[in-house]
Amino acid sequence: MKTTVNLPDGSSRRYDRPVTALEVARDISPRLAEAAVGAEIDGRPCDLSASLDGGSHQFRVITESDRAGLEILRHSAAHVLAQAVVRLYGPGVQYAIGPALMNDFRYGFYYDFDLPNPIGQEDLERIEAEMKRIVSEDLPVVRREVGQEDLFAAMGAAGQSTYKAEMIRGFIDEHLRRGGEVKDFRASLYQQGEFVDLCRGPHLPSTGRLKAFKLLTAAGAYWRGSEANKMLTRIYGVAFFKPAELAEHLHRIEEARKRDHRVIGKQLGLFLISDRVGPGLPLWMPKGAVIRMQLQSWLQGELLRRGYQIVITPHIGKLDLYRTSGHYPYYKDSQYPPIDMGQEGSYLLKPMNCPHHILVYKAQQHSYRDLPVRLAEFGTVYRLEQSGELSGLHRVRGFTQDDAHIFCSPEQLEVEIASCVDLVKLVLETLALSQYSVRLGLRGPGEDKYVGDAEHWTLAEENIRNVVKKLGMNYTEGVGEAVFYGPKIDFVVKDCLGRDWQLGTIQVDYNLPERFELEYIGADNVPHRPVMIHRAPFGSLERFIGILIEHFGGAFPLWLAPVQVAVLPVSEKSNPYAAEVAGRLARADIRAELDDSSEKIGAKIRSASLQKVPYMAVIGQREVESRTVAVRCRTEGDAGAMKIDDFIAALRREIDAKSTASLVAARAS
Numbered sequence: 001m002k003t004t005v006n007l008p009d010g011s012s013r014r015y016d017r018p019v020t021a022l023e024v025a026r027d028i029s030p031r032l033a034e035a036a037v038g039a040e041i042d043g044r045p046c047d048l049s050a051s052l053d054g055g056s057h058q059f060r061v062i063t064e065s066d067r068a069g070l071e072i073l074r075h076s077a078a079h080v081l082a083q084a085v086v087r088l089y090g091p092g093v094q095y096a097i098g099p100a101l102m103n104d105f106r107y108g109f110y111y112d113f114d115l116p117n118p119i120g121q122e123d124l125e126r127i128e129a130e131m132k133r134i135v136s137e138d139l140p141v142v143r144r145e146v147g148q149e150d151l152f153a154a155m156g157a158a159g160q161s162t163y164k165a166e167m168i169r170g171f172i173d174e175h176l177r178r179g180g181e182v183k184d185f186r187a188s189l190y191q192q193g194e195f196v197d198l199c200r201g202p203h204l205p206s207t208g209r210l211k212a213f214k215l216l217t218a219a220g221a222y223w224r225g226s227e228a229n230k231m232l233t234r235i236y237g238v239a240f241f242k243p244a245e246l247a248e249h250l251h252r253i254e255e256a257r258k259r260d261h262r263v264i265g266k267q268l269g270l271f272l273i274s275d276r277v278g279p280g281l282p283l284w285m286p287k288g289a290v291i292r293m294q295l296q297s298w299l300q301g302e303l304l305r306r307g308y309q310i311v312i313t314p315h316i317g318k319l320d321l322y323r324t325s326g327h328y329p330y331y332k333d334s335q336y337p338p339i340d341m342g343q344e345g346s347y348l349l350k351p352m353n354c355p356h357h358i359l360v361y362k363a364q365q366h367s368y369r370d371l372p373v374r375l376a377e378f379g380t381v382y383r384l385e386q387s388g389e390l391s392g393l394h395r396v397r398g399f400t401q402d403d404a405h406i407f408c409s410p411e412q413l414e415v416e417i418a419s420c421v422d423l424v425k426l427v428l429e430t431l432a433l434s435q436y437s438v439r440l441g442l443r444g445p446g447e448d449k450y451v452g453d454a455e456h457w458t459l460a461e462e463n464i465r466n467v468v469k470k471l472g473m474n475y476t477e478g479v480g481e482a483v484f485y486g487p488k489i490d491f492v493v494k495d496c497l498g499r500d501w502q503l504g505t506i507q508v509d510y511n512l513p514e515r516f517e518l519e520y521i522g523a524d525n526v527p528h529r530p531v532m533i534h535r536a537p538f539g540s541l542e543r544f545i546g547i548l549i550e551h552f553g554g555a556f557p558l559w560l561a562p563v564q565v566a567v568l569p570v571s572e573k574s575n576p577y578a579a580e581v582a583g584r585l586a587r588a589d590i591r592a593e594l595d596d597s598s599e600k601i602g603a604k605i606r607s608a609s610l611q612k613v614p615y616m617a618v619i620g621q622r623e624v625e626s627r628t629v630a631v632r633c634r635t636e637g638d639a640g641a642m643k644i645d646d647f648i649a650a651l652r653r654e655i656d657a658k659s660t661a662s663l664v665a666a667r668a669s
């Protein structure tokens with residue numbers, strides 16, 4: 001039988017006999033065959049041993065430099081992990097599910113185990129050593145397809161009569177639901193040495209191909225993710241083709257651990273989460289409040305320049321208001337329960353600021369000449385996140401949005417969206433978060449998840465797509481990621497460690513104006529319905545600052561630093577002049593802290609560095625006499641002596657420029 005293999009470059013090869021993927025790869029080039037870890041036949045990833053027998057097929061070799069290749073490697077690492085655990089902890093071990101992970105910052109694969117005795121972090125080294133042994137044995141990985149009887153028999157013989165048997169039964173049910181019959185049900189087994197697993201594959205051709213891997217964590221995980229099921233032990237690891245890639249990855253994880261905002265937040269005294277107040281309800285300490293106030297007043301200035309008006313509204317409102325807006329019941333499950341006031345009805349902690357701003361708009365009659373009306377508020381909202389999901393500032397129950405609602409005519413809409421995009425870009429670029437991508441959140445299936453008619457939705461989706469296209473931005477689309485009242489543009493930002501964060505959102509809404517019957521009088525003297533934009537460049541200030549703490553590792557740019565200058569007298573004799581310097585700085589609106597303790601100067605410098613203070617003004621006898629300061633910079637160290645006025649001028653310049661680089665050090669001699 002003739003087989004035609006069509007290659008990505010458009011060429012094709014013909015064979016008169018069945019060939020394996022590996023043979024085709026060798027035919028193309030021996031070097032390609034060496035780097036091959038799998039193949040894609042008609043778009044489906046498969047093993048190198050997969051055979052092509054007759055017909056015409058699209059064919060591509062998956063190599064080590066491929067993302068699909070990495071996925072194969074990691075999945076194979078999970079199998080080697082399971083094999084090692086069974087070898088070490090005996091035949092009573094049941095292995096459940098073990099996939100590759102491709103989008104996790106930390107982990108590359110895991111396997112869930114039901115173990116006769118609990119294991120912990122300390123066992124990982126032993127398991128890793130056993131995995132290395134399995135790699136050095138270079139066991140061939142063999143796939144076979146079998147019917148249900150052989151499946152149950154093979155997995156049963158391996159002692160896997162609970163989880164794997166349940167999975168097989170699930171696959172068979174699925175097969176029957178699709179109209180198949182039990183007798184033609186087939187699934188694949190992968191065998192390496194004594195270890196066998198029910199698995200779709202594909203896998204590396206042999207265990208020897210696994211080189212750079214590391215086990216990272218052992219944690220509890222429920223079978224199928226449900227609390228009603230048994231708690232299993234999940235072992236996480238990561239794998240790469242090159243040892244250098246693994247080393248770099250481990251370095252990044254370590255760096256992330258050091259930058260954990262919960263740890264830095266405590267060290268620098270930025271915020272506090274106290275059980276006496278409640279989980280997910282952060283208290284801003286004085287130094288953290290400085291950062292927040294700086295961000296807020298900067299953005300507020302920017303908003304006023306852009307024609308926004310500031311409003312202030314209460315933290316709660318009547319339940320009926322949120323019924324009209326649809327927040328109740330659409331957000332019901334993520335809200336604190338209503339406060340029952342008897343005769344007066346029920347109140348809700350506000351989950352969103354929109355209904356309040358809508359009432360501000362509605363309080364006056366608007367003509368087309370007033371539009372757009374842009375109402376902004378640093379508004380605090382409350383959402384009842386699951387307690388297990390709460391994490392420092394990243395996930396909280398009470399947070400402040402840099403929220404605004406723009407009411408405009410349909411003709412003004414795209415210009416307004418574009419200017420929101422511009423504002424988000426300004427925010428991100430000012431904070432050295434300039435690596436971002438744009439994602440459109442569109443409506444998905446599920447009538448009950450969205451309000452409003454299809455026509456408005458289509459129009460709103462067209463509006464946001466038009467804007468990002470016109471601005472020449474690269475974007476991806478996510479179906480089902482819209483808010484209940486409209487589609488949105490999200491900015492996904494990469495921090496300095498390469499982690500993705502969703503920040504900055506712009507949402508288009510034809511629906512709430514409809515539900516609240518908003519109007520403006522048009523040039524034709526009759527009422528028209530405005531469109532709304534909801535947008536928040538920071539999103540939540542809590543989460544945003546949590547991300548900034550990690551992005552900067554606590555070393556904030558000068559304009560945000562809680563203490564900008566530490567004034568450090570060398571001895572008691574220089575205290576009076578040091579106090580004078582601190583006073584001069586304070587009068588120039590520079591946040592200076594005088595350390596006139598009896599500590600040695602070395603200890604004072606160390607403590608200011610630990611607090612990540614950008615500049616130190618060291619003052620000894622020489623500085624007193626010459627009326628100067630010896631400047632030390634957080635990043636560059638000793639920056640030489642400066643006259644106070646020059647120092648202040650240089651600081652002001654760096655602050656006003658919101659520079660993330662040290663400009664003062666460059667000025668000093």
Ligand SMILES: [Zn+2]
Nearest residue numbers: 197199200201
């Ligand atoms: Zn598998």
Ligand SMILES: [Zn+2]
Nearest residue numbers: 352353354534
């Ligand atoms: Zn809103």
